[in-house]
Amino acid sequence: MRRLYFLLLMFMIFNAVIFPQQDKVVAKIGNQTITLDEFRKRYQLTPQYERSGQYTEEAAIMKFMYSIIAEKLWALEAENLGMDTSSLMQNTFKALEKMHVRDGLFRSEIESKVSYNENDLMTGLQRMRTDLKLLFLFSFDEDEINSLYSKLAGGAKFDSLLATRSEVQFQEEPLIIEFGKLDEDIENMLYSLKQGEFSKPVKETEGWLIYFVKERVDKYITADEQQKLLSKVKTTIKTRRTDAEYQKFYRSFFSGKRVETDGLIFWSLVEKVRNILQTKKDSGLVLKNNEAKLRPDDLLAIEKEFGPDTLAMPFIKFPDQPLTLKEFLAYFFFEGFFSDQVTTEIIAAKLNARIKGMIEQELIAREGMKRGIQNLPEVKEDIQRWRDNYLYQLMIQSLMDSVIVTDKEITEFYQKASEDTISSLRVNLLEILTDSLEVVEKALNHITDEKSFREFASNHTKRLWTRGRGGELGLTPVSSLGELGRIARDMNIGDVYGPVKLDEGYSIIRLIEKRDESLALNSLEEESAGLKESLTAQKYDNMLIDKTVSLARKYGVTVDEQVLINSGIKNLQMVVFRYMGFGGRITAVPLTPRFIEWVDPWREKQKELP
Incomplete structure (x- = not known):
């Protein structure tokens, strides 16, 4: 507990030091604005890890700004289409929203009551000596x-x-x-x-x-050491007083509260989770420490097994507004679940502990909602920032799902390739893929060249088939690599980029080979799957760019580039976590993928305006 509060306080101190108050608007997107303070926070706390000879802070700032603008454009369109109230959004985002409400209640109910005086500091300093x-x-x-x-x-x-x-x-x-x-x-x-x-x-x-x-x-303390000791004393006192206020709140708030769950559903869920984890272990799909972990696609499998009627049944029986099994599963998978042992007894014990924690967090979130914590300006800003990011991801996934390549298009592409010379860009990447942000941080601090990248990937990447090759993926068409392929297309050999948020986790890549080769085609039947993949990627890229340009014209975009360039902002090149009040941890800000390919076409369209 003390460790959690120490880290929480360190983030708050860090936040106050490096983010002085700035309210100058540097970009407008529809009815939304981005202030210099908001941009500074997002930019400094999102690692711009792009090692190459062409990297400049100015270029990185502008790339990041236009990537955030793209995120906000798609979020605005999602709201316009009603996706912000969709069941998918409610299921995926609600847990994060409640986490911010709990954090706001923590600041209001606990942090605000923490105080100390000069005498406390002097006593602590004397003991420190x-x-x-x-x-x-x-x-x-x-x-x-x-x-x-x-x-x-x-x-x-x-x-x-x-x-x-x-x-x-x-x-x-x-x-x-x-x-x-x-x-x-x-x-x-x-x-x-x-x-x-x-x-x-x-x-x-x-x-x-x-x-x-x-x-x-x-102990003899020098004048320079005195200030460092005073800072440690302040942190220690804050941590202790915070812990004391937390314990006081916990005892008072949870006294007499009792919430039960549906026993039949509980044991059915235990068995389903156990079966999935056992299958993973039997197949060798485990983490480095031999733990089997549930993944998002496992949620779909569990929901399918239960069926819609059971999913709609009350599972956690709060006196007011009981939570259905479907609502619990959304929270359960948001938090993640893994185990090195997969016996029924172990899974039941871990699941029971998770449910107990979930009940406590839900009660605290409801208390925060009752007090209107979600309407506090700083909480609203935090929720909106993450909400935009979630809506952006949902819209991009929806766009990807909408891409259709017909047999006729594949045939026409094949015929053109047979008559003309059509090239295919292939890249060879080293990759570190991990679920852990701690591993990302270690990687960014550790890797300096190809050798150190390979060594780190051999020990840490979760793509087991690449571990023996130092994380090497092999020469692969960029169209087959999704988001990584789109990024690698613009990289030079030796460049490092990341982290990139993928469905599988966080990815850091290094480009070690790049070839633009002519396609040597076999029969249409043999080439059909590969051509469909290439055409799908091309269509998606074009649709993404064209739609973003269209949204920029629909909602309107203005950027004060000069203020950004002259701001003196520098990226911290580190992963910073935010430890939330009453438990939970997220990155300090959402990780927004780089997407700037829409900017030049948009600027050309702007020239056409009278």
Whole structure:
């Protein structure tokens, strides 16, 4: 718990330091605007990891701006088409929206109550300068520890008593205690002791302890170190006070609350999850630590097995507005689920723990909604930012699904290829594909050249068939690589790009080979599948560009490029997480894919306007 609050507070401090207030509008898209502050936040916290000799900050800024504009254009169109209220959007986005509401409630109900004064800082700083060297007596039995305390109070020497006991073997060197490393109440008690004094018996989880201060060590602190220590003291105090307010809220809010689930549905779900994970393990489809993980396509399989009637049944029986099985599954897959053991007992225990956590988070989210947290300006901004990103993804997927290539088109393309010389761009990529943003961060810090990229991919990429080849995908038509192919088309050999958010996870790629080769065709029957793939990719790319240009003209786009260029903004080249109040973790901002191919055609169209 303390670790979570520390990271949450670090993000808040970080956010306040690097994002000074800026409200200058740098772009307008329909009725929406992008301020310099919004752009700065999005740009600095989205790794612009594009190692090449042609990389410049100015070019990266403009590419990113027009990619965000494309995202917002498609989101506006999605709203116009009513996709923002569709069941698909509700199922996929609702969990994230509730997470932001809980975070807003956390700031309102807990963070706002955290305070400290100058005396707290001075006390912490003094303790930071002093280490305590401790010895201890230990017993499982309260009567025995009280007897030892009576002997010490009667004048017995601590060292003499310790020498007669088994715990002496663990104390060849005294324990060294620093400020912030123990529970605050115990720390207060220990730092109140003088050298040579002992504590009253203290109840710990393992048993009973009596502490003895063997030595107080004052450390010399330089003027430069003083400021660093003061910052650590502030962080420690904030973390402790936040934890205390959280515990107070938790005990008060959940007191007397009880929510049950449908037992029959629960055990049916356990069996379905177990069967899927067992199949994955039997097929070798496991993570590096031998864990089998549920993926989005597994959700569809589970929903199909249950059927629409069961999916609509109440599963978590809140007194007001019970959650259906379908609603729970949307949350369940949003959070992710994996296990290294797939016995019925283990899956049931993990699923039960997940449901308990979900019930708690749902109750907190409902409390936040009741208080109107979702209407606070900062919460609305966060929700809107992620909502636009989700709508963009849904629209792009819808566009991809709408692409149809007929047999007639394949035949005509084949005939043209037979008569003329038609080339096919093929690329060879090294790839690191992972579900973990921590692995992405390690990769960005680790890889410096092709050798280090291959080494990292061999240990971390989730495409098991490429591990033995250092993540190498082999020469592949760009049309077969989807989003990666679209990006690789404009890369030079040696360039690195990423992370790219794919359905399978996060991808970082390095281009090691690129060939523009003439197609050597076999019979139409043999070439049909490959030609259909190429034509589908071409159609999708053209439709995506043309539609984005059309949307830009429909809603209107203006950009103050000069302000952006002169802003002095620099990318942080790092992955930053946002740890949400009451649990949950996301990237600090949505990861928007680069898409700038629409910009030049749009500018040409703009010239045609009177």
